[in-house]
Amino acid sequence: MDNKKIYKIFNKHSFQVIEFYDSIGSTNDRAMNIANSSDITLGIVFADYQTMCRGRTNRKWEMPPGSGLAFSVILGNCAAKENVLGRMTGIGALAVAMSVEELTGLPTKIKWPNDVLLKNKKFCGILAEGNWIGNDLNYLILGIGLNIFKGAIPGKTNFPATAIENEYSGKVNRIELLDQIISNLLKLLEVDKSDQIIKELEERLAFRGEQVQIKNNDRVICSGELLGLDDKGGLIIKTGEDQKKNFYYGDLHLIVDL
Numbered sequence: 001m002d003n004k005k006i007y008k009i010f011n012k013h014s015f016q017v018i019e020f021y022d023s024i025g026s027t028n029d030r031a032m033n034i035a036n037s038s039d040i041t042l043g044i045v046f047a048d049y050q051t052m053c054r055g056r057t058n059r060k061w062e063m064p065p066g067s068g069l070a071f072s073v074i075l076g077n078c079a080a081k082e083n084v085l086g087r088m089t090g091i092g093a094l095a096v097a098m099s100v101e102e103l104t105g106l107p108t109k110i111k112w113p114n115d116v117l118l119k120n121k122k123f124c125g126i127l128a129e130g131n132w133i134g135n136d137l138n139y140l141i142l143g144i145g146l147n148i149f150k151g152a153i154p155g156k157t158n159f160p161a162t163a164i165e166n167e168y169s170g171k172v173n174r175i176e177l178l179d180q181i182i183s184n185l186l187k188l189l190e191v192d193k194s195d196q197i198i199k200e201l202e203e204r205l206a207f208r209g210e211q212v213q214i215k216n217n218d219r220v221i222c223s224g225e226l227l228g229l230d231d232k233g234g235l236i237i238k239t240g241e242d243q244k245k246n247f248y249y250g251d252l253h254l255i256v257d258l
């Protein structure tokens with residue numbers, strides 16, 4: 001791993017803690033340990049390989065060493081009263097989507113709530129996790145994993161998977177992409193509350209205008225037309241004539257896929 005180049009990228013920004021590992025259990029777990037034992041507002045943990053990398057709801061993210069990017073950003077002292085995890089997941093996905101578009105010229109889609117797609121296949125997943133003191137959000141960890149090279153794609157996945165190199169004929173520079181993602185992420189976090197973020201997310205929202213189902217633990221909790229996103233990053237589903245519902249958790253499925 002090119003530690004020096006990676007350190008240089010992180011050092012350009014105002015990270016108070018920078019850690020990188022050749023191998024670690026999970027960068028999100030390490031980021032939580034740091035946030036639990038310090039008072040920082042911005043930190044980053046990067047790993048070339050994770051042995052126990054987590055997806056949502058106890059699922060796993062698998063990626064061989066050196067085949068992609070995996071890191072967790074610590075956003076401390078959030079002091080948010082509302083649940084911002086959905087919106088933060090969207091911001092992470094948007095930072096990756098914009099960076100890949102800027103560097104490759106390829107269009108991306110965002111499959112709510114946390115997947116970034118190239119040609120309708122997943123190459124990136126986001127895992128936002130919060131720590132609460134009573135009703136107040138104490139800190140937030142934004143974990144990002146993305147497949148760059150062909151060897152990154154695991155054998156079996158719950159949704160078709162790809163890597164950037166599979167869809168792009170040019171060369172992808174891992175360090176340059178990391179730099180772009182971090183820069184975009186920090187810019188988006190600065191304008192966090194802006195309507196522009198929801199607009200950018202909606203423009204890339206996969207399955208918009210189509211019939212979808214939302215499932216929670218494999219149980220269908222809603223079916224209808226996917227209309228768009230609300231200001232918290234929740235999905236708006238048209239469930240009937242003049243009826244809409246907003247959803248903040250679950251997995252999205254296209255009905256023809258089922």
Ligand code: BT5
Nearest residue numbers: 026028053054055056059061062125143144145157158161
């Ligand atoms: C995610 O969960 O997609 C979130 C992945 C977040 C990983 C980052 S890496 C840095 C940080 N540290 C961590 O410990 N985690 C974060 P979810 O939507 O639940 O998707 C998980 C599912 O994606 C799995 O059940 C597989 O089916 C599939 N999957 C696993 N590895 C994949 C890969 N490399 N590419 C595409 N799909 C994959």
